Amino acid sequence: MGKIKTYNPKEVTCAFGNHMVTGYAEDSFITIDPNGDGVTKKVGCDGEIVRSISPDDTFIIKLSVLQTSETNSFLQQKYAQDRKNGEGMFPVLIKDLKGGLVFSTDAAWAIKPASRGFGKEANNREWELHTGSGVLEE
Numbered sequence: 001m002g003k004i005k006t007y008n009p010k011e012v013t014c015a016f017g018n019h020m021v022t023g024y025a026e027d028s029f030i031t032i033d034p035n036g037d038g039v040t041k042k043v044g045c046d047g048e049i050v051r052s053i054s055p056d057d058t059f060i061i062k063l064s065v066l067q068t069s070e071t072n073s074f075l076q077q078k079y080a081q082d083r084k085n086g087e088g089m090f091p092v093l094i095k096d097l098k099g100g101l102v103f104s105t106d107a108a109w110a111i112k113p114a115s116r117g118f119g120k121e122a123n124n125r126e127w128e129l130h131t132g133s134g135v136l137e138e
Contacts, residue, residue: 011097014063016074016108017090023069025124030094031062032103032136059136061092061108061129067122072114075127079110092131105134 014021014030024030036056043049065071082088088110094103114125 006098007096007100008098013093013095013097015091015093016071016078019071019074019090021063021065021069021071023066023071025064025066027064029064032094032101033060033062034136035059057133057135059103059105059131059134061094061103061131063127063129064124065127067116067125069125072125072127075110075129076113079113082109089132092129092134100138102137103134105131107132 009024009029012024012030034056035058036054037052039051039053041049041051063071078088078090080088089107090109091106092104092108094101096102108129108131111128111130114127116125117123
């Protein structure tokens with residue numbers, strides 16, 4: 001019989017420097033996508049194959065939080081600081097405490113403020129962060 005594992009979204013932690021992200025959206029709340037092309041190949045006319053390994057180890061993080069989350073203020077302040085003097089970068093650590101994914105980078109930044117929508121009910125705010133060199137482990 002196979003092992004049974006449990007995922008609990010409350011066990012996923014995300015820290016931006018000393019700021020702990022809170023107020024996650026109710027559905028998908030963190031997406032981590034590698035930049036670059038990974039490993040690509042080219043096939044010559046004679047059938048010879050060459051592989052190229054991308055040196056790009058940067059990532060794009062999409063974070064979706066409730067419009068009332070304090071993380072919106074943190075990221076807005078970091079974005080404003082970056083625009084003012086280029087000092088809006090911060091480290092990121094994302095961990096599934098149940099023993100899954102771990103992501104870390106020493107430098108991330110918000111590329112622009114999250115869109116703001118208002119309606120009958122509270123909405124989510126989605127932030128896109130770009131990173132310097134990062135490490136994604138399983």
